[in-house]
Amino acid sequence: MVAGRSLSQRRFASALRFDVWNYLGLAFLGFLTLYPFYYMVVASFSSGNALIAHQGLLLLPVDATLIAYERVASNPKIARGFLNSIYVVVAGVGINMAVTSLAAYALSRKHLVGRSFLLKFAVFTMVFDRGLIPLFLLVRNVGLYGSLWAVILTFAVNTYNLLIMVTFFRGVPESLEESAIVDGAGHMRILWSIFLPVSKAVVATLILFYAVGRWNGYFYAMIFLPNPDRWPVSLVLREIIISEQMNDYLGGVDVGDQGSVAETIKYATAVVTTLPILLLYPFLQRYFTKGVMLGSIKG
Amino acid sequence: MKRLVLITFLIGVTIAMVWATGQSETTVSDDGVPTLTYYRTPPGVIATLVDSWEEAPIWQAYQEQVGIDIEFVKIPQDAANHLSLLIASGDYPDIIENFWGRYPGGAAQAISDEVITPLNDVFDQYAPNLSSLIGEMQQAGPGNVLAMQTGEGEFFGFPMLRFYDEALVFVGPQLRADWLENLGLDVPETIDDWTAVLTAFRDEYDVAPLSGAAPVLNSRNIFGESSFASAYEVILDWHRVGDRIQHGFGQPELRDFLVKMNEWYEAGLIDPEFVTNDRSVFENKVYNGNVGAFIGFTGSSMGTYLNTMSSRDPEFDLVGAKYPVLNRGDYPYYGQRSGNVVPRATAISTQVSDVATAARFLDYAYGEEGHMLVNFGIEGVSYEMIDGFPRYTDLITDNPDGLTMAAAMGLYTGISAGGSAVQDGRYAVQYLLNLPQQADAVEKWKQTDAVEHLVVGLAPAPSVSDDFGAIWTEVQTYAEENILKFVTGARSLSEFDDYLDQLEAMGYETARQYMQNAYEAMTN
Amino acid sequence: MLQSGRMRRIANDRVLYLMLLPFFVYFVVFHYIPLFGNIIAFKRYSPARGIFESPWVGFSYFQQFFTSSYFWRVLRNTVVISLSTLIVGFPAPIILALMLNEVRSTAYKRIIQSVTYLPHFVSLVVVAGLIVQFSTIEGLFNDIVVALGGRRIPLLQEARLFVPIYVTSEVWQTVGWGSIIYLSALSTIDPNLYEAAVIDGAGRFRQLLAITLPSLLPTIVVLLILRTGRLLTVGHEKIILLYNPLIYETSDVITTFVYRKGLIDLNWSYSTAVGLLNSVVNGVIIVSMNALSRRVSETSLW
Secondary structure (H helix, E strand, O other): OOOOOOHHHHHHHHHHHHHHHHHHHHHHHHHHHHHHHHHHHHHHOOOHHHHHHOOOOOOOOOOOOOHHHHHHHOOOHHHHHHHHHHHHHHHHHHHHHHHHHHHHHHHHOOOOOOHHHHHHHHHHHHHOOOOHHHHHHHHHHOOOOOOHHHHHHOOOOOHHHHHHHHHHHHOOOHHHHHHHHHOOOOHHHHHHHHHHHHOHHHHHHHHHHHHHHHHHOOHHHHHHOOOHHHOOHHHHHHHHHHHHHHHHHHOOOOOOOOOOHHHHHHHHHHHHHHHHHHHHHHHHHHHHOOOOOHHHHOO | OHHHHHHHHHHHHHHHHHHHHOOOOOOOOOOOOOEEEEEOOOOHHHHHOOOOHHHOHHHHHHHHHHOOEEEEOOOOOOOOOHHHHHHHOOOOOOEEEEEHHHOOOHHHHHHHOOOEOOOHHHHHHHOHHHHHHHHHHHHHOHHHHHHOEOOOOOEOOEEEEEOOHHHHOOEEEEEEHHHHHHHOOOOOOEHHHHHHHHHHHHHHHOOOOEOOOOOOOOOOOOOHHHOOHHHHOOOOOEEEEOOEEEEHHHOOOHHHHHHHHHHHHHOOOEOHHHHOOOHHHHHHHHHOOOOOEEEEEHHHHHHHHHHHHHHHOOOOOEEEOOOOEOOOOOOOOOOOOOOOEEEEEEEEEOOOOOHHHHHHHHHHHHOHHHHHHHHHOOEOOOEEEEOOEEEEOHHHHOOOOOOOHHHHHHHHOOOOOOOOOEEOHHHHHHHHOOOHHHHHHHHHHOOOOHHHHOOOOOOOOHHHHHHHHHHHHHHHHHHHHHHHHHHHOOOOHHHHHHHHHHHHHHOHHHHHHHHHHHHHHHOO | OHHHHHHHHHHHOHHHHHHHHHHHHHHHHHHHHHHHHHHHHHEOOOOOOHHHHOOEOOOHHHHHHHOOOOHHHHHHHHHHHHHHHHHHHOHHHHHHHHHHHOOOOHHHHHHHHHHHOHHHHOOHHHHHHHHHHHOOOOOHHHHHHHHOOOOOOOHHHOHHHHHHHHHHHHHHHHHHHHHHHHHHHHHOOOHHHHHHHHHOOOOHHHHHHHHHHHHHHHHHHHHHHHHHOOOOOOOHHHHHHHOOHHHHHHHOOHHHHHHHHHHHOOOHHHHHHHHHHHHHHHHHHHHHHHHHHHHHOOOOOO
16 A cells, blocks of 8 residues: 555545636636726716826726716617617528538538539638628629618628538537438438437527627628618717717717717727627527437437 | 417518508698708707707798708718718718818719709809809909818808807817916917926926827827928928928928927827827816816817816816917917818709709808898897897896707707808807806917918819829828827837828828819819 | 449429538539639729729739748647647537436526627627737736746747647637537437347446447537638637737738738739639548548538
């Protein structure tokens, strides 16, 4: 018997050491990533000039005020903006997932003739950007200009997401597909009843990615939607920030007590935009948890 | 369950498709009144107040008085490319306000591309107010009229004009007046004065007193508007000396200026972070007593800082200084001064259905009633004539609904953000110069020979603009980088000649010649 | 014989082609057709003239870019920044995912995970503003420098510090969000494999090497190859907010250079030409990487 600790004891001790460092490291990272967001929230409840004059680490709102949020909420376009955004996300993600899943399934079948070509076909568009002006002209010519569908359809598939799904689908055991074929199932059925349920993790991930992309996107909305009634909330908020900055720049004398609201509005709008995503995330998070859906594969 | 979800989804999508694809932008006013589509960026503040600017009281009154309706094209606030996109799609708004110098190839190109129409005949036939104004300007000297034309002598747009000093001068050197007083110092005039004052500030208050906000060659930074540089007859922009066009980057006199700045830097008189301070960081320094002198605006610098600090520190005071000179008694060589003709103009597109209507609409602003309307709004509502002076009412200056002055101005006047008209000095006085320090500052800042050196709207001819762009990007990169290095000492000033040589190798003289040619084309 | 074999496969897979139809139509209509617009790189484009009426200039804009005095500098900076971000920023989310995977408390794991993705949502302007603020002489970063025995200097005025600052902030902003995909992949690993390994006496580290990493490999490889397809693409937005002429030496990249040029003369053709050049190089890189990957491992994009 070796003097001192046994193998299993040493194993335990090193595992414990590892755990401690792991937890600490993650906590540190957590703090680093949390602080700026916390800063944003705190700053959004502060008043402009007090914020600008503040020195040192910001821990609590300075000259606490709701003015930034008041300015944002009082904007009549906000409510409409939220509706438009929700519409774009729901319709958009629906289409995104439908087109992406169908294509990913097909592209993951090794026996597909032309598979390599089609994959190159998709990746090419990631490398070579489409021109803004031709896209603009195209959207106008097909009559989508001014409609939210311009924004929805111009992003029907994200190649990055597509390839992630292809990779996941390729990893699904062939035995599943074979047993389904033996049962006489066609491709659609296999996709719907077997692949998707088994791939809950990647489906949840892609829904998240597409949803966040849709929610935050404002550039194409800016180009294709002349009517502010159709603007998604991300664009409305951006316009608020810029007009407040313009106001601040030109304005001069009418500064008042709260001073340059422009500074704090930046933060308030960011908080407002992020909130819905923060609410969505927990619902999808459980699908990333280990071993949730594999029970269905057994047998 | 899954089936139900799917079906609901499909139905929802179909319904929604019908809803969203529907209405597009056809608003036709069919009451016999002609309508013009107007491309112009409204003041950002009014976005929260009205759906579209034509609903604001100013435009309601204007449309009624002139008998023509307008419809503003919806433009995002900062879509720099937006006009290009519209033009590319072949759908031109009727009247377009734009900085035509930014159109590739300038206004001349816009005309030859048949986007906008040349207006010489149009002015003669349909714009009596503007025509007579042009006649008067012609009498005063050709410069201004030439600024409104292309190199070939074609008027390209209805211009925005400013004649009062108060409207033309709004940036200049400013110092902590309370610090000067505490130290018993006068407002500095010469470079040596400045050295003494800044040194005293440094010693007494333990700061590097002269500071600014990035980017470096901006108005808000220490070399803004060529302050200090102009004492050495260096102007850090395209300018004219007699009939010669040149740029400060390539002036040999630049050396002496940089030597002095380097001295100041080494002596700790210049904030080492002047290169990296963004606006918030800089203002933080101002509010916390870490800045003794800077270059800034009457409104958003002086006005803002004084107002903010009035409650935090009653001692805080600012005073404007004349643009510095080398020898006592010299008259400042240069300083900020906008040209009478703003490079922004409203052009009439080639797709307008009736040029006469468009011209009549725009010309109205130059006439007596239009002028008052655009500058001051509606008499009895937004202004009152008091002893012959149009004074803004409380509706503007102290709005009962809590609107900021900028917002109220956006609703009742058309001049606070561009506009093709003559900007009245009395507007500027009330809007920009409420505090005595501001009026005093402007008084000092306008005492310069800027008029002798300004060139407005100078752009190389379309045929060489490509080459100019290529050369100038490099020259500018090199110059900015090295000027800063000379100031901070990162590069020794003994290498200044190498700097000039390199500039030459990059094509500075060629670029300068292009601008020279453009100038000569403009003045002939 | 081969022909009819292929034809038969195509016939069998009819449904698959139908499933690919929306994908195909989308790309053709919204990507490939507008791709033609890149032709303005060879023309002197004017929006009023339109794409077809604008005159040809051949390779002159490409030449203009190549012969610029700053060509090598911006190219070098672009590559340095891009590679540095890749080398540090690519493994980081993987490591984070692995660390999170080892956490046994679900609550702790969920909390940390949710917090680490927050930076993804902080807008660029805010992030840049914070960096600038922290980099000032009296700022937070300098406080740390002093604590480590150094001197206070304006950090954003030192050319050699730009890349570290940029890369660190990039990693900070992307590590959490980037780890999501790896966590997803990790969640699909059959727990039975781990149970079997434990029975066989394998320690945690061994499990990592024998089970976890191989399972992650396809995802890692695919994402890595895709990443190299954007190798020459370093965006200008963030750099513009952080740089200044004193540090152009290490911070001026292709896109910022083109941006500054655009402020002088709004030239669509020039920026398209440079973009096209960028894309061609990226294309060559991604094709090579894919071929390499196919030879070395079983995974490749196509």
